[in-house]
Amino acid sequence: MTRPGLPDEQIAQRIAAELEDGWYVNLGVGIPTLVGNCLPPGRDILLHTENGMLGIGPRPPQGEEDIDLINAGNQPVTVLPGSCFFGQADSFAMIRGGHVDVSVLGALQVSERGDLANWMIPGQRVGRVGGAMDIAVGAKRLFVAMGHTTRDGAPKIVKRCTYPLTAVGAVKKIFTNLAVIEVGPAGLVLLEVAPGVTPEQVAAATEPPLTIAPDLRTIPF
Amino acid sequence: MNKGYPSSAAAVADIPDGASIMVGGFGLAGLPVNLLRALAEQGARGLTIISNAAGRGDLGVGRLFKGRQVRRFIGCFPVPGHSQHFEEQFLRGEVEYECMPQGTFSERIRAGGAGIAAFYTPTGVGTILAEGKEQREFNGRSYVLEHGLTADYAFIKGYRGDRWGNLAYRGTSRNFNVMMATAARVTIAEVEEVVELGALDPEAVVTPGIFVQRVVRGEVYDKTWVA
Numbered sequence: 001m002t003r004p005g006l007p008d009e010q011i012a013q014r015i016a017a018e019l020e021d022g023w024y025v026n027l028g029v030g031i032p033t034l035v036g037n038c039l040p041p042g043r044d045i046l047l048h049t050e051n052g053m054l055g056i057g058p059r060p061p062q063g064e065e066d067i068d069l070i071n072a073g074n075q076p077v078t079v080l081p082g083s084c085f086f087g088q089a090d091s092f093a094m095i096r097g098g099h100v101d102v103s104v105l106g107a108l109q110v111s112e113r114g115d116l117a118n119w120m121i122p123g124q125r126v127g128r129v130g131g132a133m134d135i136a137v138g139a140k141r142l143f144v145a146m147g148h149t150t151r152d153g154a155p156k157i158v159k160r161c162t163y164p165l166t167a168v169g170a171v172k173k174i175f176t177n178l179a180v181i182e183v184g185p186a187g188l189v190l191l192e193v194a195p196g197v198t199p200e201q202v203a204a205a206t207e208p209p210l211t212i213a214p215d216l217r218t219i220p221f
Numbered sequence: 222m223n224k225g226y227p228s229s230a231a232a233v234a235d236i237p238d239g240a241s242i243m244v245g246g247f248g249l250a251g252l253p254v255n256l257l258r259a260l261a262e263q264g265a266r267g268l269t270i271i272s273n274a275a276g277r278g279d280l281g282v283g284r285l286f287k288g289r290q291v292r293r294f295i296g297c298f299p300v301p302g303h304s305q306h307f308e309e310q311f312l313r314g315e316v317e318y319e320c321m322p323q324g325t326f327s328e329r330i331r332a333g334g335a336g337i338a339a340f341y342t343p344t345g346v347g348t349i350l351a352e353g354k355e356q357r358e359f360n361g362r363s364y365v366l367e368h369g370l371t372a373d374y375a376f377i378k379g380y381r382g383d384r385w386g387n388l389a390y391r392g393t394s395r396n397f398n399v400m401m402a403t404a405a406r407v408t409i410a411e412v413e414e415v416v417e418l419g420a421l422d423p424e425a426v427v428t429p430g431i432f433v434q435r436v437v438r439g440e441v442y443d444k445t446w447v448a
Binding site for chain 2: 088095134138
């Protein structure tokens with residue numbers, strides 16, 4: 001069965017449209033990485049990678065990769081005019097110190113109060129936390145990019161996370177194949193639906209109740 | 222003053238069984254491959270390895286796990302598919318593992334090197350990684366107490382270095398190397414090129430030589446890109 005709503009590339013495109021001129025942006029692996037491919041033209045948006053670089057350039061052509069120039073996903077990157085390098089302590093000072101305007105992470109589960117679970121499945125014995133916890137607590141805004149449900153159709157937006165938490169009350173907005181949802185003080189607010197998707201379909205695929213925004217709109221594509 | 226050593230083997234020759242060793246590098250960038258190869262051949266055992274990842278197959282600290290030289294691993298992200306030697310031994314209960322957030326790991330090392338005993342961080346609050354740790358509120362927000370981290374040795378990799386231990390780096394290879402250099406009793410730096418005093422622009426020295434006790438030119442660097 002093909003997944004309804006937006007393909008991953010369009011989820012990324014929708015997120016990219018949120019990014020403002022002059023923002024410093026950290027992108028996690030998966031759908032978040034795709035955001036880097038569709039940055040809106042005419043805005044200076046600097047990508048931060050926690051292994052120690054600001055102003056990440058696009059992947060180099062095959063044969064021009066450099067093992068000393070990689071992003072946190074261990075993919076080759078390039079230097080842009082204005083790029084800079086730094087060590088890990090400085091990199092996490094940028095993150096934890098609230099200097100990064102937005103971080104986009106993937107998720108296994110997000111709760112109605114913005115708790116994030118994205119680093120471990122129950123029963124997993126080898127922990128691989130990486131920078132996820134620091135990024136989740138430190139960014140000025142935390143966006144989540146993910147499929148709305150698991151492959152089996154189970155909601156990933158839940159009342160209470162059953163997977164080990166990455167951070168408590170950290171997520172601000174959730175972007176999925178079906179919808180854009182804001183985590184508000186009074187719960188989840190449905191801001192946008194994907195073309196051809198109804199608010200009822202979104203609600204059926206979401207465990208906690210959704211408030212429909214008065215100005216609900218369709219994601220423009 | 223000359224901190225230069227003739228070979229990686231000579232630079233790691235005195236490392237005893239049971240030593241704690243910080244190892245720099247993220248991916249292959251800044252990974253001290255020659256020192257690790259020399260330590261694998263030297264054969265010290267019962268080691269505590271402090272490193273972001275747990276090796277890349279037989280490369281990096283993977284070589285030390287393969288040779289059963291490691292008793293304890295402190296790190297953040299054993300990369301799936303690359304950490305098989307560590308994972309097998311951890312799952313059999315032969316290696317201890319302390320997993321921590323990468324920013325906490327970095328700051329613990331920075332603090333250790335800077336003479337700071339402990340600090341409070343918001344990272345990890347409400348998660349299993351903060352269980353059992355002291356927490357305190359500042360201005361209405363919860364923080365968890367984390368301790369500075371030091372080691373007997375640090376293995377780091379610079380791009381160029383001089384015989385006083387001043388180091389310059391290349392690209393994203395500073396990563397953990399810059400903090401680890403400050404946090405060990407004996408910091409051993411391997412570099413691609415040893416240059417004359419004065420050849421490094423003082424404005425471009427990233428690790429000042431005071432933090433480095435030994436410098437060696439790495440014997441072999443394979444710069445081939447591996448996906």
